[in-house]
Amino acid sequence: MKEVVITGVGIVAPPGVxxxxxxxxxxxxxxxxxxxxxxxxxxxxxxxxxxxxxxNVDGLPRRLLKKIDKFSVMALIATDQAIKDASLNLARxxxxxxxxFIGNVLGGWLYAETELRDLYVEGRKGVSPYLASAWFxxxxxxxxxxxxxxxxxxxxxxxxRASALMAIGYxxxxxxxxxxxxxxxxxxxxxxxxxxxxxxxxxGSLSKGPYRPFDKERDGFVIGEGAGILIxxxxxxxxxxxxxxxxxxxxxxxxxxxxxxxxxDPSGRGLARAIRxxxxxxxxxxxxxxxxxxxxxGTKLGDISETRAIKEVFGSHAKRIPxxxxxxxxxxxxxxxxxxxxxxxxxxxxxxxxxxxxxxKTKDPECDLDYVPNQSRPKEIERALIISRGxxxxxxxxxxxxxxxxxxxxxxx
Amino acid sequence: xENIEKRVRELFIKLLDMNPDEVTLxxxxxxxxxxxxxxxxxxxxxxxxxxxxxxEDGEITNRHCVGDVVKIVEERLKK
Numbered sequence: 001m002k003e004v005v006i007t008g009v010g011i012v013a014p015p016g017v018x019x020x021x022x023x024x025x026x027x028x029x030x031x032x033x034x035x036x037x038x039x040x041x042x043x044x045x046x047x048x049x050x051x052x053x054x055x056n057v058d059g060l061p062r063r064l065l066k067k068i069d070k071f072s073v074m075a076l077i078a079t080d081q082a083i084k085d086a087s088l089n090l091a092r093x094x095x096x097x098x099x100x101f102i103g104n105v106l107g108g109w110l111y112a113e114t115e116l117r118d119l120y121v122e123g124r125k126g127v128s129p130y131l132a133s134a135w136f137x138x139x140x141x142x143x144x145x146x147x148x149x150x151x152x153x154x155x156x157x158x159x160x161r162a163s164a165l166m167a168i169g170y171x172x173x174x175x176x177x178x179x180x181x182x183x184x185x186x187x188x189x190x191x192x193x194x195x196x197x198x199x200x201x202x203x204g205s206l207s208k209g210p211y212r213p214f215d216k217e218r219d220g221f222v223i224g225e226g227a228g229i230l231i232x233x234x235x236x237x238x239x240x241x242x243x244x245x246x247x248x249x250x251x252x253x254x255x256x257x258x259x260x261x262x263x264x265d266p267s268g269r270g271l272a273r274a275i276r277x278x279x280x281x282x283x284x285x286x287x288x289x290x291x292x293x294x295x296x297x298g299t300k301l302g303d304i305s306e307t308r309a310i311k312e313v314f315g316s317h318a319k320r321i322p323x324x325x326x327x328x329x330x331x332x333x334x335x336x337x338x339x340x341x342x343x344x345x346x347x348x349x350x351x352x353x354x355x356x357x358x359x360x361k362t363k364d365p366e367c368d369l370d371y372v373p374n375q376s377r378p379k380e381i382e383r384a385l386i387i388s389r390g391x392x393x394x395x396x397x398x399x400x401x402x403x404x405x406x407x408x409x410x411x412x413x
Numbered sequence: 414x415e416n417i418e419k420r421v422r423e424l425f426i427k428l429l430d431m432n433p434d435e436v437t438l439x440x441x442x443x444x445x446x447x448x449x450x451x452x453x454x455x456x457x458x459x460x461x462x463x464x465x466x467x468x469e470d471g472e473i474t475n476r477h478c479v480g481d482v483v484k485i486v487e488e489r490l491k492k
Contacts, residue, residue, distance in 0.1 A: 062430040067451070125461070129454035 001250050001281055004172040005403070007243040008086025008231035009343045010078035010186075014050035014224055014330040018081065023347045025329075027376045029356045032330040033209060033222050039194050046206035049192045050224025050331030067130040068143055069108025074227035075140035075188040076147060082184065083148075086231040086243060090148055099152040099180045100141045101171035103163030103187030105335035105390075108135040109196040137335075140188050140227075152180050158335070160390025161295070162254075163187055164228065165338025165398055169252035171232050172398075181237040186339035188227035197223065200334075203262060203391065205299050211332075212359035213296030213325040214303050214367040221298040224331020228339030245403035246346045250383075251284070253277030257393025264302055264389060268309030274395040275313045275385065282399040284383060286314045289321055291354060291384040293341045294371075296325025297332070306387065307367045322379065324372035326355040338388040342398065349381045349402045417464075417490065421483045424459055428452070438480035448475050460486060 009019055014032035016022030025032070033050050041047040057065060057073060059080060065073065083090065090098075111128075112135040118126035133139060138156040145154060153174060157167040164187025171183035191200060200206055200223055207220035238245060255277070257270035264271075279286065295306055311318045326344050327333070333340050348355050353376050360373035386398045418438070425436045429446060442448040448456070453475050457468050460482070466489040473482055 125458050129451040129458075133451065 010081030013226035069111035071190040103167040162388040163335035165388035186229035187336035216362040216364035251282030251399035268305035271309035443475035
């Protein structure tokens with residue numbers, strides 16, 4: 001893949017609702033996981049989450065806000081940031097050459113739960129007529145398209161925790177195939193509601209906290225809410241309008257395990273295959289990779305199988321690659337996680353700093369790689385991989401390359 | 414009756430978060446107020462609650478004007 005660049009990012013997440021604030025907090029290795037206070041979570045096995053308090057929605061019309069769920073609100077705010085960050089003037093673009101690719105798992109349960117309660121208590125007239133268009137996973141895609149007048153090929157991807165990375169990989173392929181000039185790609189998730197937390201709990205993978213991927217004492221992941229949207233662009237289109245280029249998307253691979261409904265394949269073979277496919281598409285050798293932003297599910301089997309897959313592909317070089325799960329700071333954003341991890345990796349490349357895995361204390365003999373424990377550290381990153389995995393045995397991997405190098409080539413050329 | 418007109422207009426203004434000047438009796442629900450079918454459902458349910466009346470599904474559509482809606486409410490209250 002040689003034709004797709006990233007020219008803008010927008011982030012709404014517990015560590016920050018702007019890329020500057022977000023990155024400063026990630027770099028500092030702070031924790032943004034706190035006890036759930038929005039509802040009584042005392043009967044749930046996991047009572048903590050990465051939460052965004054007092055989200056500023058002043059930029060959105062009140063008439064719209066009552067019709068949409070928080071997951072659409074966060075996606076709209078992140079999209080607005082991304083458009084501004086990319087200095088994109090939408091009036092100058094062909095609406096049919098722009099598309100939207102959003103990942104999501106749960107839908108808008110904050111809206112749905114309240115209205116379903118009203119349905120059972122008050123009957124059908126007690127239910128907001130907006131429920132039907134507010135809760136479903138494709139609602140953010142629809143809202144973004146209406147709000148910005150985007151009319152090109154678009155798709156919502158529901159693939160559990162790999163949703164956002166798959167949406168981005170999909171979008172990149174559509175641009176590579178010259179079907180679009182610009183894609184708004186990423187994910188959004190609002191899982192801090194009683195029913196959504198229940199669904200995550202019954203899966204049996206939630207931690208009581210802290211969220212400590214790759215640590216021997218790990219007991220699962222912690223959920224978090226947020227959205228990440230990136231502007232993907234055809235390279236020629238981006239250069240023509242003089243856009244700032246964060247990086248290139250050079251490879252994408254996805255394979256299924258075909259093993260278990262919930263648990264990953266212990267061997268990590270499906271993931272290893274996805275990593276290899278991504279490296280092949282990008283034309284990279286294993287030693288070209290400077291950093292891996294890991295899925296870091298935080299379960300016993302999740303982290304062991306991810307480590308095994310990396311070791312299988314990278315061999316002796318695996319120990320020299322820094323691998324981290326920055327989501328340990330703010331929770332697993334489920335269907336938005338791949339977009340947030342990609343934004344973190346781009347900002348890490350820009351800053352020359354590796355984001356850490358926090359809460360790491362005890363080494364697990366079966367997870368014996370460099371997980372960038374607890375503190376960020378300086379490192380120039382030219383090429384990186386982002387890994388996302390989901391229930392049902394879904395594996396997705398994206399390869400990216402730093403933008404600065406591209407500019408050097410262009411100047412020479 | 415003037416009071417009903419005032420209350421109906423206030424309901425429109427509150428539901429649509431619009432400037433009172435835009436919600437005239439002549440304003441068409443679709444063309445002038447930009448209301449879609451779900452907003453019409455919200456309006457219908459709000460009118461039923463506010464005036465304690467019954468309005469059939471589809472009785473108010475976004476082809477109506479604010480004045481038509483006032484008339485429907487007035488007629489229903491007469492019964």
